[in-house]
Every structure is written in C-alpha cells, then in structure tokens.
Amino acid sequence: KAGVTQTPRYLIKTRGQQVTLSCSPISGHRSVSWYQQTPGQGLQFLFEYFSETQRNKGNFPGRFSGRQFSNSRSEMNVSTLELGDSALYLCASSFYGIAGGPPDTQYFGPGTRLTVL
Amino acid sequence: GENVEQHPSTLSVQEGDSAVIKCTYSDSASNYFPWYKQELGKRPQLIIDIRSNVGEKKDQRIAVTLNKTAKHFSLHITETQPEDSAVYFCAAGGNYQLIWGAGTKLIIKP
DSSP: OOOOEEEOSEEEEOTTOOEEEEEEOOTTOOEEEEEEEOTTOOOEEEEEEETTEEEEEOSOOTTEEEEEOTTSOEEEEEOSOOGGGOEEEEEEEEOOOSTTOOOOOOEEOOOEEEEEO | OOOEEEEOSEEEEETTSOEEEEEEEOOTTOOEEEEEEEOTTSOOEEEEEEETTOSEEEETTEEEEEETTTTEEEEEEOSOOGGGOEEEEEEEEETTEEEEOOOEEEEEEO
C-alpha cells in the first residue's frame, strides 16, 4: 500500500496570509490526525477527523481549521498567519474501523514545512 | 486534562549500553501505548506498541513494559547502536485519541 502523502512539502508565506495543506491517508484508513511540530518540540495535536467529522480537537486558536472529504483525504487551513506558525505540520492516518474501539496505529506522512516570513 | 510525562528529555549512552525511557500517563482509561522513533528530518515511525492486556513485549533489541497500576510504561533498548540515535516519543491512547509525551533525544556515544 502507498503510504501517507502530504502536499506541498515546503511552503513559504508571509504574515497575514492563509495556507491550506493537504493529506492523503493510506487506502482504507478513515481517521486523519494533524500535528504541529516546532524545532526541538514534541507533537502538538491539532485535530482528528473520522468519516468527515471532527472527533477530537487540541488547544489551538480558531485560525487553525480542517476538514475531511468523503474519500478520507483531509485538508487543514491556517488563516492570518503569524511568525509563530512556522513549523512542520504532520498528518497521520489510522484505520479506526471499530466504533468505540481502542486507538489504532498511526502512520505519519512526511510533513509540510511551513515558513512564515 | 489528560497528559503523558516522558523522562528524560535527553539521554546519552555509550554504544553497546542499554537505554531506558519512561512515560507516566494520567488517564486510567488508556489502553494502547505506542513508541515512535523520529530520526533527524524524517517522519515519526512506530517501533513498538503494547496494549493494556499485556505487561511486556519484545522485538529484538527493543522492549516495552507496562505497569497499569502505577500508570507508567517504559522503552528499553539493549546493545545500543549509532543508528538508535533519534528522538523517541511515547503516547497513551484511549477513546480514539493519543496523548503524546514531549520526546526523548537519545544520543549514542561512540
């Protein structure tokens, strides 16, 4: 199976602009999670989507939003970019096929490195 | 809210020695505990995981132990090699969500 893919891989924006990042999960996976990783920092959870519904959300401002399409592909959007939004944005997909079941293994994409000038 | 504490933040060991990283979680409903390795410039990759009905799991030089009563779990790497140098993340999962530790930078000294 093809792995998780993310586009674009690199992005340079200026403050105040908005950006949309895309994530295509492994075929058959229905859950997509998004993370922000800054240099030397851990994985900060943004949100998780399952079957086009946001199921969990981290502690990020409303400028960060996402959505999931019927084919499980997901996008995240950041509006009114700030310098502090410069980071590696990772998405991860998992099966989560059983409602109420335990978390499943997450497989990460290569990430999108966003630089805000 | 739920959290996972990971220690140490940096660990330096001599090549060939063992390394141990510990995580403590707060949510007693957690039932899935994966460990991920992230090499410089690469994506995190699962190296081993354990579920709550098991106390220990081994895969060659890597092992994970789980103590549900104390709510902590540990990663053990034996006979460390240069390619083990990376950042290691633990996580605790339940109810669809994984809660992540802050990461441990493992340095293998030649």
